[in-house]
Amino acid sequence: MSRQRASAFVPGHVTAFFSAHPAERPAAAGSRGAGVTLTDGVTVRVSAAGGAGEPDALDESGSRTVNGEAGTIGAVEDVLAELGTADVDVAVETELPIGAGFGVSGAAALGAALAANDALDRGRFENDLVRIAHEAEVGRGTGLGDVVAQARGGVPLRLEPGAPAVGELDGIPATGRVEYVTFGELSTEEVLGGDTASLSAAGEDALDRLRADPRLPTMMDAARAFAREADLLVPEVAEAIAAVEESTAEADGDSGGHGAAMAMLGRTVFALGTGLSDAGYDPERCRIDAAGARLVER
Numbered sequence: 001m002s003r004q005r006a007s008a009f010v011p012g013h014v015t016a017f018f019s020a021h022p023a024e025r026p027a028a029a030g031s032r033g034a035g036v037t038l039t040d041g042v043t044v045r046v047s048a049a050g051g052a053g054e055p056d057a058l059d060e061s062g063s064r065t066v067n068g069e070a071g072t073i074g075a076v077e078d079v080l081a082e083l084g085t086a087d088v089d090v091a092v093e094t095e096l097p098i099g100a101g102f103g104v105s106g107a108a109a110l111g112a113a114l115a116a117n118d119a120l121d122r123g124r125f126e127n128d129l130v131r132i133a134h135e136a137e138v139g140r141g142t143g144l145g146d147v148v149a150q151a152r153g154g155v156p157l158r159l160e161p162g163a164p165a166v167g168e169l170d171g172i173p174a175t176g177r178v179e180y181v182t183f184g185e186l187s188t189e190e191v192l193g194g195d196t197a198s199l200s201a202a203g204e205d206a207l208d209r210l211r212a213d214p215r216l217p218t219m220m221d222a223a224r225a226f227a228r229e230a231d232l233l234v235p236e237v238a239e240a241i242a243a244v245e246e247s248t249a250e251a252d253g254d255s256g257g258h259g260a261a262m263a264m265l266g267r268t269v270f271a272l273g274t275g276l277s278d279a280g281y282d283p284e285r286c287r288i289d290a291a292g293a294r295l296v297e298r
């Protein structure tokens, strides 16, 4: 007997650096890299629409909202179609800005997979649901490595690209505060659709550095070098990174953080510790997410 409604929480994910690895098979496509998952994230509520949800009632979509307004995210639709649950009602809610480097589309896709599976008792394993969300996200060109990172939580390293059983993850054991400021969107589809060769070379260098020394200061250093070398740094973010560096130097390195870096792919700067508020910004504040994507009682 299915429960007919379920909710999932999926953490936001800021990518510190990455290399792109396209592949014919969406489960094998993905990215290598590192990032941080956040206690700020995406909640997805799924409910069976008016007694629908039976496998033969697939053709019509149920209602869709994003932050209370009618609208949807492509990867979510692909997940629901794959699970045979397009007829459910889906409400996506997030305090994160969309399109600014927090992996909202991947989080919404993974949350929809977890919640739809539970609400309609589809009986899938977690890895299967992560694969479905990963394939949808890669297929839409809105992300490569966010879904597998968000499924894991913490500070994920993507050592090999792809969905579970294809890719390989590790992590830096860490907890702590995260601050971020967003100046606007950057199109993931445009960057991933362009020439990614030099970007990926910079991403591989950054991952080599972090593998040799898996610590947060090294990750942040490698992230700053990546943004410059990959030519992705935007002026507002460069300015904020410099301001954090300056104020940290003045405070004798006592912000509990490791400077700031750009969130890929958005006009967003993030810092571990209090670097941005110390530098006079008024950032959003959250923490490193410990648990990864999960069903929630709400």
Ligand SMILES: Nc1ncnc2c1ncn2[C@@H]1O[C@H](COP(=O)(O)OP(=O)(O)OP(=O)(O)O)[C@@H](O)[C@H]1O
Pocket: 066, 071, 072, 073, 074, 097, 098, 099, 100, 101, 102, 103, 104, 105, 106, 141, 142, 143, 186, 187, 188, 189, 264, 265, 266
């Ligand atoms: N209110 C909204 N604002 C912006 N995009 C929206 C909104 N509602 C739905 N969308 C859809 O959400 C998707 C956002 O994907 P995109 O990859 O740009 O952002 P993201 O996943 O938040 O961030 P990033 O990939 O930069 O980490 C797009 O497919 C867009 O059509």
Ligand SMILES: CC(C)(CO)[C@@H](O)C(=O)[O-]
Pocket: 015, 017, 018, 030, 031, 033, 101, 103, 142, 143, 144, 145, 146, 188, 192, 264, 265
């Ligand atoms: C490509 C990407 C930077 C988009 O947010 C992310 O999905 C990643 O790190 O693979």
